[in-house]
Amino acid sequence: MCANIGVDPLASNKGFWAELLGIGDFYYEIGVQIIEVCMLTRSHNGGLISLQELCNHLRQRRKTDREAVTEDDCLRAISKLKLLGSRFEVITIGKKKFVRSVPTELNKDHNHILELATRF
Amino acid sequence: MASGSSSIAIGGLFENAEVTTSGRPVLRRNEVECFLLSSIDIDSEDDPPRFTALRSGNLILTTHRLIWIPSQSNESVPSSIPLSAVTHIYSHKKSIKSMFHSPRIRFQADPGSIVVTIVFRGKGDFDGFLSKLWECWRGRAWEEEEKSESETSKSGSGTVAQGLYGNDGTVRMVGLAGILRKEQEQWESTDKSLQDAFQDLNALMSKAKEMVSLAEKMRQKLLSAPSSQNGSTDDEEMGSKEEMQQWMLSVGIISPVTKESAGALYHQELSRQLADFVRIPLEKAGGMISLTDMYYHFNRARGTELISPDDLWQACTLWEKFDVPVMLRKFDSGVMVIQNKSHSDEEVMSRIRMLVTKTETLRVGVTASDAALTLKIAPAMAKEHLLSAETKGLLCRDMSPDGLRFYFNLFPEIDPTNLHIVKEFGTYGEWIKATSLLSV
Numbered sequence: 215m216c217a218n219i220g221v222d223p224l225a226s227n228k229g230f231w232a233e234l235l236g237i238g239d240f241y242y243e244i245g246v247q248i249i250e251v252c253m254l255t256r257s258h259n260g261g262l263i264s265l266q267e268l269c270n271h272l273r274q275r276r277k278t279d280r281e282a283v284t285e286d287d288c289l290r291a292i293s294k295l296k297l298l299g300s301r302f303e304v305i306t307i308g309k310k311k312f313v314r315s316v317p318t319e320l321n322k323d324h325n326h327i328l329e330l331a332t333r334f
Numbered sequence: 335m336a337s338g339s340s341s342i343a344i345g346g347l348f349e350n351a352e353v354t355t356s357g358r359p360v361l362r363r364n365e366v367e368c369f370l371l372s373s374i375d376i377d378s379e380d381d382p383p384r385f386t387a388l389r390s391g392n393l394i395l396t397t398h399r400l401i402w403i404p405s406q407s408n409e410s411v412p413s414s415i416p417l418s419a420v421t422h423i424y425s426h427k428k429s430i431k432s433m434f435h436s437p438r439i440r441f442q443a444d445p446g447s448i449v450v451t452i453v454f455r456g457k458g459d460f461d462g463f464l465s466k467l468w469e470c471w472r473g474r475a476w477e478e479e480e481k482s483e484s485e486t487s488k489s490g491s492g493t494v495a496q497g498l499y500g501n502d503g504t505v506r507m508v509g510l511a512g513i514l515r516k517e518q519e520q521w522e523s524t525d526k527s528l529q530d531a532f533q534d535l536n537a538l539m540s541k542a543k544e545m546v547s548l549a550e551k552m553r554q555k556l557l558s559a560p561s562s563q564n565g566s567t568d569d570e571e572m573g574s575k576e577e578m579q580q581w582m583l584s585v586g587i588i589s590p591v592t593k594e595s596a597g598a599l600y601h602q603e604l605s606r607q608l609a610d611f612v613r614i615p616l617e618k619a620g621g622m623i624s625l626t627d628m629y630y631h632f633n634r635a636r637g638t639e640l641i642s643p644d645d646l647w648q649a650c651t652l653w654e655k656f657d658v659p660v661m662l663r664k665f666d667s668g669v670m671v672i673q674n675k676s677h678s679d680e681e682v683m684s685r686i687r688m689l690v691t692k693t694e695t696l697r698v699g700v701t702a703s704d705a706a707l708t709l710k711i712a713p714a715m716a717k718e719h720l721l722s723a724e725t726k727g728l729l730c731r732d733m734s735p736d737g738l739r740f741y742f743n744l745f746p747e748i749d750p751t752n753l754h755i756v757k758e759f760g761t762y763g764e765w766i767k768a769t770s771l772l773s774v
Contacts, residue, residue, distance in 0.1 A: 242633070242640040249630040297643045298625040299670035315626075316714055 244283060244291040247272055248302070252315035261316030262328075265289075265304065268313055285311070308332050347385060347448055351401045351414035356609035356658040359394055359401045359412070364475065369395040369466045372599050373456030376402055379440060379449035388413065392599065393452065395466055397475040415450070418476050419443045423468065439464055604641065605649040608632060609658040612672055616660065620711050622673040625650070625662075665718045666725075679722070685709060686723050690742040691761055696768040699732060699739035 251271045255263055265285055272283045292313065295302045303314045308329045352360040361367065374393040378384045388410060394401040401414040422442040437460045439452045454460055527544055615631045616623050625646070633640050641649075650662040650672065664670050689708050690700055706716035720740050723729045729740040747762040749755060757763050 242642055245643065246630055246633045246640065249626055250634075253627070253630070294643050295626060295629075297647055298629055299664070299668055302626065 241287070241291045241294055244272065244287055245295050247275055248288065248291055248295070248313075249315075251275075252302075252313070256315065261314060263313050263315070265311040265313055288313075347419070347443055347445070347450070348413035348415060351399070351403070351412040353403060353412050354606075354610045356606040356656055357403065358603070358606040358610055359396075359403065359414075361396060362398060365396050365398045367394060367396050368470055369463050370599055370603060371454065371456070371459075371463055372405065373454070374402065375453040375455060377451045377453060379451050384446070384448050390455065395463065395470060397470050397473060400467075415443060416476070417471050418474075419445075420471055421447065423471060439467070601645065601648050601652060604645060605652040606656065606658070608646070608649050609653060609656070609660055611635065612660055616672065616674060620709075621676075622671050622711060622715055624712075624715070625670040625672060628672055666721070667718065669714065669718060671715065671718075682709065682719050683723055683726065683728060686719065687728060687742075690729065690740065691764070693764065693768045696742060696761075696765045699741040701737060701739055705740075 248268065251268060252261070252263060255271070265288060269283055269285055269288055272288070276283060289304060292302050292304055305312050305314055305325075307325055310332055312328075354360060359367075371393050373390055375390060376388040376393075378387060388402050388404075390406075391402050391404040391410070394403065397417075399414045399416050401412065403412045404410045420441050420443050424440040424442075437454045440449055441452075442449050611632060612623075612628060615628065619627070629643060629646050632646065647670075650670075653661060659675055660672055661675050662670060663673055685708070686705065689695060689705065695704075700720070702713050702717035702720060705720055706713040709716055709719065711719075720729060724731055724740065727743055727746070730743045730745070732739045732741060742761060742765070744762055744765060747757065747760055757766075
């Protein structure tokens with residue numbers, strides 16, 4: 215039904231307690247949406263997406279939301295997802311933060327290459 | 335009621351209830367699960383007893399039936415009583431006596447006015463159950479179904495009224511005025527149903543079906559007007575994304591297990607439901623799916639009743655206790671996947687062996703992506719398989735600037751007493767042939 219009207223059922227607002235304790239449906243919702251975004255964009259970026267881009271995708275998805283999704287919200291939601299095996303991880307390359315959604319170890323060389331690439 | 339006479343089991347009252355392989359009841363069309371209690375006995379009040387008592391099982395209340403499922407799969411079979419057979423629910427008398435023995439609910443059921451007693455041996459929200467039972471019994475969901483069925487058959491075979499009078503005796507409107515009036519009536523009824531639906535959530539639930547069809551109609555209208563929204567939909571990628579999301583949202587779970595309905599048994603029931611649900615995504619993913627993907631699929635199917643990653647993990651770990659065809663597997667690297675029990679390691683290993691003993695791969699080895707292509711699984715999963723094959727001694731690794739490659743392990747074929755003998759047979763011999771081709 216929701217799909218037909220074009221509403222995502224996962225678009226509630228976060229409450230006070232949710233923000234304080236990191237629990238509640240709000241972060242689960244974001245978690246589900248993060249997985250969705252990562253699955254959809256995996257063919258373009260190979261499972262590595264910058265946190266900023268991820269946030270933009272999420273905001274687009276939840277445009278009816280009164281409060282925009284912040285990067286901090288994403289980080290919290292991802293930390294919840296870590297429990298499901300080490301699939302999702304936030305890595306810092308240069309000054310930017312990236313979210314890795316495929317289980318590969320990035321070694322020093324990889325990181326260095328990515329750091330160089332982000333400069334252009 | 336017709337459903338009472340079609341029963342086959344004990345005393346003519348119980349019907350056999352279908353259950354899934356993981357022990358969840360198979361619900362009928364439009365049937366929704368409402369409440370669940372554990373450690374329930376079902377007794378006969380009459381003397382001598384009119385049916386054999388059912389001991390220690392889970393009782394599930396749905397909008398149509400009371401389903402009793404034994405907690406251990408011993409000789410007793412899952413049974414159900416259609417709520418339509420219930421003729422009277424006795425009110426619960428509070429007395430001193432009732433404070434000492436376990437709470438019970440009595441009701442009378444057709445055929446033959448058998449008095450059935452539900453005895454609660456364990457803890458649970460007894461009052462909540464009673465009120466839900468009343469609600470479901472009064473709701474008479476089964477009658478609505480019959481009604482709608484008879485309505486559709488009526489409208490299907492309904493005769494077209496001729497002349498000035500319609501079927502219901504009102505004056506038929508003809509011509510332009512008739513069309514206009516019809517349109518007006520339609521609008522009014524749409525408006526009314528919209529208002530009714532949003533009055534409160536319960537009403538929305540009961541109106542959900544109409545709303546869905548209405549929403550579909552609106553959507554169709556929107557889509558058929560191409561000029562109205564050309565900004566967002568001309569992007570092809572956008573379209574495919576939408577399609578994907580639609581597909582995701584379409585495989586819904588009608589009656590999700592919630593903390594509210596299952597209470598203390600929440601994780602157990604969730605685990606069973608997950609085991610039933612996981613089958614289809616698992617087949618599509620080739621027998622193995624990562625826990626994160628499953629979390630996404632499952633929550634999308636549940637719609638708004640989200641579960642936390644922690645709940646999912648607990649539900650998966652509970653599978654060991656039940657007899658379900660799937661299992662949770664943790665790889666050494668920390669990646670957790672769900673796989674079929676039939677999806678055995680031996681099969682995967684034999685396929686990897688086939689892959690690495692080809693002439694071409696004997697020479698150059700395989701990478702995770704090669705294995706992924708052959709096994710038709712995700713590269714990450716393929717890598718895990720290769721690593722576990724290495725642990726078993728099937729493969730050898732070669733770490734080079736090219737990346738990680740795996741070769742067939744030839745060391746077991748080398749004779750330690752005579753290291754330099756060149757064998758002309760076995761995989762060793764084939765390997766020599768393959769590598770000598772390269773050097774020529």
